[in-house]
Amino acid sequence: MQVVRLSLKEANKIPIEADDINPDNFAGKTEEEIKAIQVWYGNSQYPLGEFFNVKIEGSDSVENTKIVFEGDVSRVKRIGQNMSAGEIEINGNVDMHCGFNMRGGKIVINGDADSWLGCEMAGGEIILNGNASYYVGSGYRGESCGMRGGKITINGNARDYLGEHMCGGEILVKGNVGLLPAISNNGGKIVIEGNATMPASEMKNGTVIIKGETSDLLPSYKEEGTEEVEGVTYRKFVGDVNVGGKGVLLIK
Amino acid sequence: MSEILIKNANVCDPAQGINCETMDICIKDGKIVESVSANAKVIDAEGRLTMAGGFDGHTHSAGKINVGRFINPNDARKNLVPGLSGQVARTEKTRAQVGYNTPNTYAIGYRYAKLGYTTICEAAIPLLAARHTHEEFKEIPILDKMGLSLFGSNWQVMEYIRDKEPEKLAAYVAWGLRASRGYGVKIVNPGGGEAWGWGKNVSGLYDPVPNFDVTPAEILMGLAEVNERLQLPHSVHVHCNNLGKPGNYATTIETMKLFEKVKPSRDRQALHVTHVQFNAYAGTSWRDFETGAPMVADYVNGADHMTFDLGQVIFGPAVTMTADGPVEYANARMLHEKWSNQDIELEDASGVVPLFYSPKSFVNAVQWAIGLELALLVKDPWKIMFTTDSPNGGSFVNYPEAFTYLMSAKRREEVISGFSKMALDRMVLPGIDRELDFYELAVMTRSTQSKMYSRPEKGNLKAGSDADIAIYDILPGQIDPSIEYAKVKKAFSGAAYTLKDGEIVVKNGEIEATPKGKIYWVNAKVPSAIDSAMQKDIDVKFKKYYTVSKANYMVEDMYLQKPVEIATEGVF
Numbered sequence: 048m049q050v051v052r053l054s055l056k057e058a059n060k061i062p063i064e065a066d067d068i069n070p071d072n073f074a075g076k077t078e079e080e081i082k083a084i085q086v087w088y089g090n091s092q093y094p095l096g097e098f099f100n101v102k103i104e105g106s107d108s109v110e111n112t113k114i115v116f117e118g119d120v121s122r123v124k125r126i127g128q129n130m131s132a133g134e135i136e137i138n139g140n141v142d143m144h145c146g147f148n149m150r151g152g153k154i155v156i157n158g159d160a161d162s163w164l165g166c167e168m169a170g171g172e173i174i175l176n177g178n179a180s181y182y183v184g185s186g187y188r189g190e191s192c193g194m195r196g197g198k199i200t201i202n203g204n205a206r207d208y209l210g211e212h213m214c215g216g217e218i219l220v221k222g223n224v225g226l227l228p229a230i231s232n233n234g235g236k237i238v239i240e241g242n243a244t245m246p247a248s249e250m251k252n253g254t255v256i257i258k259g260e261t262s263d264l265l266p267s268y269k270e271e272g273t274e275e276v277e278g279v280t281y282r283k284f285v286g287d288v289n290v291g292g293k294g295v296l297l298i299k
Numbered sequence: 300m301s302e303i304l305i306k307n308a309n310v311c312d313p314a315q316g317i318n319c320e321t322m323d324i325c326i327k328d329g330k331i332v333e334s335v336s337a338n339a340k341v342i343d344a345e346g347r348l349t350m351a352g353g354f355d356g357h358t359h360s361a362g363k364i365n366v367g368r369f370i371n372p373n374d375a376r377k378n379l380v381p382g383l384s385g386q387v388a389r390t391e392k393t394r395a396q397v398g399y400n401t402p403n404t405y406a407i408g409y410r411y412a413k414l415g416y417t418t419i420c421e422a423a424i425p426l427l428a429a430r431h432t433h434e435e436f437k438e439i440p441i442l443d444k445m446g447l448s449l450f451g452s453n454w455q456v457m458e459y460i461r462d463k464e465p466e467k468l469a470a471y472v473a474w475g476l477r478a479s480r481g482y483g484v485k486i487v488n489p490g491g492g493e494a495w496g497w498g499k500n501v502s503g504l505y506d507p508v509p510n511f512d513v514t515p516a517e518i519l520m521g522l523a524e525v526n527e528r529l530q531l532p533h534s535v536h537v538h539c540n541n542l543g544k545p546g547n548y549a550t551t552i553e554t555m556k557l558f559e560k561v562k563p564s565r566d567r568q569a570l571h572v573t574h575v576q577f578n579a580y581a582g583t584s585w586r587d588f589e590t591g592a593p594m595v596a597d598y599v600n601g602a603d604h605m606t607f608d609l610g611q612v613i614f615g616p617a618v619t620m621t622a623d624g625p626v627e628y629a630n631a632r633m634l635h636e637k638w639s640n641q642d643i644e645l646e647d648a649s650g651v652v653p654l655f656y657s658p659k660s661f662v663n664a665v666q667w668a669i670g671l672e673l674a675l676l677v678k679d680p681w682k683i684m685f686t687t688d689s690p691n692g693g694s695f696v697n698y699p700e701a702f703t704y705l706m707s708a709k710r711r712e713e714v715i716s717g718f719s720k721m722a723l724d725r726m727v728l729p730g731i732d733r734e735l736d737f738y739e740l741a742v743m744t745r746s747t748q749s750k751m752y753s754r755p756e757k758g759n760l761k762a763g764s765d766a767d768i769a770i771y772d773i774l775p776g777q778i779d780p781s782i783e784y785a786k787v788k789k790a791f792s793g794a795a796y797t798l799k800d801g802e803i804v805v806k807n808g809e810i811e812a813t814p815k816g817k818i819y820w821v822n823a824k825v826p827s828a829i830d831s832a833m834q835k836d837i838d839v840k841f842k843k844y845y846t847v848s849k850a851n852y853m854v855e856d857m858y859l860q861k862p863v864e865i866a867t868e869g870v871f
């Protein structure tokens with residue numbers, strides 16, 4: 048097992064782009080090597096050691112590498128981008144694009160996450176023990192596929208456009224979500240235990256289950272009886288007919 | 300006064316009939332000259348392949364490409380041809396770059412220069428949006444630029460043709476070129492852009508345009524007559540009716556035949572037909588779709604009044620962008636893709652649709668083959684301009700890849716081996732073993748362009764020509780392109796040297812300098828009495844219909860960077 052502990056020397060106002068902070072890039076590296084990894088800060092690159100205290104225990108493969116952020120990193124973006132294995136634990140809030148294009152491994156966030164959490168992820172797992180902002184698990188501007196695989200669990204609430212353009216994988220939200228969750232979906236599964244507004248607009252495929260209240264259900268869904276999931280009976284809707292969709296929307 | 304001597308260049312310059320001969324090239328003050336002094340800076344080409352700077356005679360690189368950028372922002376991240384695409388951070392010499400099919404303006408300049416290209420022609424400038432085109436031109440570094448102005452669905456044009464007023468039509472075209480600072484007359488799906496305003500299209504050369512009582516054939520002939528009357532440096536540049544439809548090869552040949560009677564006013568073709576790949580389809584539907592390239596090639600082989608370009612397809616993502624509004628609507632519906640549609644007021648339509656060419660799709664595989672069939676079945680390379688209609692058939696950064704298809708039957712065989720039986724039954728490419736050599740490639744990428752645009756100082760290495768030169772890391776005698784196509788691709792992907800007006804802009808595939816390029820535009824003279832009579836008619840148009848005033852419509856001098864005015868004398 049290799050454990051790398053990172054803590055910010057001082058809180059930064061300008062965001063740090065940490066697209067190289069992941070187990071793939073840290074595994075087997077020494078403290079000095081990790082400190083020398085370049086990160087973007089504003090319009091220039093600096094060694095990671097300029098911003099972070101770095102402590103290392105052991106040396107191991109990617110699968111057995113864990114990165115721990117001690118404290119708030121709410122101005123550090125792209126943590127865990129492209130990671131394929133290993134683990135990242137964030138003990139505080141995290142900035143945008145955390146877990147972007149993740150393919151494996153696990154990220155645990157003990158705080159809130161800013162927008163674009165787990166965007167376009169294809170595998171692995173993200174557990175968020177706080178609230179999420181906009182566009183969880185969605186695709187970036189212009190893409191037709193967001194999340195393709197893996198699982199995101201949000202133990203708090205999420206804001207608008209959850210799982211936009213999702214094509215696979217699973218998102219579970221224990222709290223409420225904002226406007227238009229599952230917009231333009233083409234696969235995957237979203238379970239919202241709390242409330243949602245205008246879900247599954249332009250969904251082509253996939254499953255959306257809303258256990259709480261649903262506001263402003265779109266008129267472009269056909270009701271097709273009921274369906275039982277884990278002992279609970281839901282009203283079943285199929286659509287979005289506007290796009291010839293075959294998605295399944297289950298609500299109370 | 301700066302002098303350069305390029306020693307030991309293996310020169311391939313079809314304009315002079317030089318086929319891979321080792322010689323020296325002398326440069327003085329940005330021009331090629333007979334000799335230089337002993338003080339000249341020496342570049343040792345070490346026997347490497349040396350050509351005039353490449354000239355892309357049909358590309359969508361300024362103006363409409365911007366709609367492609369905002370409809371398809373995900374393109375900014377695509378890096379399918381490393382070194383020539385994707386996100387590249389700013390350096391001391393270059394600005395930040397993004398994109399693949401729709402790169403930012405700076406990247407367009409850098410990437411063409413890396414390929415050894417030094418001149419481009421933007422294929423479609425709507426008069427109304429010409430200021431925007433020139434604003435983008437300004438920010439495309441290194442390259443010399445020109446653009447073709449759209450006249451094929453223009454109300455004033457159609458009215459003058461209907462009312463049989465060829466002199467006023469000539470005055471209008473001359474004014475339109477001046478207003479847009481354009482270089483030539485582009486006609487896209489003649490009449491179709493106007494019909495699209497009513498949700499319709501024209502079905503062929505003799506289908507009248509709604510409300511104007513003129514046919515596409517009359518539009519073509521009317522504009523061709525005016526083009527020659529004004530003695531424009533380029534012929535009319537035609538995107539035929541029925542583009543993208545099975546069976547359209549017949550319309551294409553019919554259009555070409557129509558121009559047999561047009562007498563060119565200069566030593567060039569009477570007609571250029573563009574991206575013929577999209578217009579050489581046989582069959583009656585997408586079910587029995589097959590290549591129409593042999594029929595088109597057959598006609599072209601017997602014709603001496605025209606040139607054409609390929610519109611070669613490159614597998615992968617592309618972005619179609621055209622004034623052919625109805626075609627883009629059909630694309631978007633058929634492919635369930637994003638669609639941008641624009642009305643260019645009294646002038647034309649416009650659409651943008653991203654798409655993906657897959658070798659597994661039999662239609663796409665046949666499209667890919669048709670471009671190559673046209674290039675290889677037409678015997679005379681001087682009739683052909685190599686293009687992908689970038690980015691309609693694919694991004695220009697794939698030119699080196701496409702060159703390997705032209706130069707190596709083995710490479711083609713490799714690609715073809717992935718096609719379905721159905722696709723193979725609908726194409727003739729597998730039976731073609733012709734392989735182009737460097738000389739023929741130089742014709743299709745430089746010499747044809749110089750001739751067809753009447754730019755004798757471009758696309759060749761004659762004394763007096765612009766010192767736009769590309770040196771590629773290829774030793775012509777020691778390479779067999781039909782086998783070593785990977786080497787060919789690599790060499791064409793990053794020139795050993797690209798010189799622009801005698802300045803080294805690329806060295807070992809990297810940008811060295813980013814000078815500003817020239818803008819060519821045509822100022823055709825028309826008798827003032829005819830001009831003022833015409834002005835009265837367009838004043839009415841501006842007053843009644845246009846959303847802008849005439850004063851705000853014209854592209855003013857301040858929009859042009861290093862303008863080169865090509866004056867012609869209209870014959871009245």
Ligand SMILES: [Zn+2]
Nearest residue numbers: 422574688691
């Ligand atoms: Zn074009």
